[in-house]
Amino acid sequence: MDYTFQFGPLVNYLPQFISGFWLTMLLAFVGIFGGIALGVGCAVASTLPGFLPRFLVRCYVEAMRNTPLLVQIFVIFFGLPNLGVRMSPLTSVVIALVLNNGGYIAEIVRGGIQSTHRSQVEAAESLGMTYFQTLRFVILPPALEKVFTPVVSQCVLLMLSTSLVSAIGVEDLTGAAMIASSETFRTMEVYLVIAAVYVLMNFVFRAILNLAGLLIFRRSRRNLFRGI
Incomplete structure (x- = not known):
């Protein structure tokens, strides 16, 4: 193999890489926290009495978990205009990321809620707590703490999946890399640099989310003990 690595030409594309990096970070944070909020809400809705809430949540979750994210992006960006709904590429990918992450988070959190022992619920009911008070103070805090590790893993996967948004x-970051690669023909160098950046972002996101979980659940346990 007679290949000489040349990273010099990539210096000219540094502004595009930086801009793409910050956009990737923004998309990841919106997709992660928007998806967590949507997922927790859907998980709670799936525990409500009545067939309709559970059925609607199940349809949504199965649709998100059984179709590729890229197809979901295409449906929103290319499909909805046929129904008269037109959105910018950025708006389309934000909606797709939130919906996709929300579907996975909903299923994870639902498992955590169902793992709550029935005796805890009965104890809350004996104290006169309403259903939503029981959810807020008895069921959700320990359920979220139990499933926090898989939630973090899912959120990191979503961050990596933001690379698909370059398709529209x-x-x-990936979109900037595609432009640099097509103009410099240094494909190996471009994607090695981008891969290294994604690895770094992986560690940064895991550290931020784990630190946030540590602070949130420590405060939650402290408040619980004070209440007791």
């Missing part, structure tokens, strides 16, 4: 012209 959004210039995230």
Whole structure:
């Protein structure tokens, strides 16, 4: 193999890489926290009495978990205009990321809620707590703490999946790399650099989410003990 690595030409594309990096970070944070909020809400809705809430949540979760994210992006960006709904590429990918992450988080959190022992619920009911008070103070805090590790893993996977948004012209980190690669023909160098950046972002996101979980659940346990 007679290949000489040349990273010099990539210096000219540093502004595009930086811009793409920050856009990737923004998309990841919106997708993660928007998806967590949506997922927790859907998980709670799946525990409500009545057939309709559970049925609607199940349809949504199965649709998100059994179709590729790229297809979901295409449906929103290319499909909805046929129904008269037009959105910018950035808006389309934000909606797709939130919906996709929400579907996975909903199923994870639902498992945590169902793992709560029935005796805890009965104890809350004997104290006169309403259903939503029981959810807020008795069921959700320990359930979220139990499933926090898989939630973090899912959120990191979503961050990596943001690379798919370049398929509809959004210039995230991967989109910037595609432009640099097509103009410099230094494909190996471009994607090695981008891969290293994604690895770094992986560690950064895991550290931020784990630190947030540590602070949230420590405060939650402290408040619980004070209440007792």
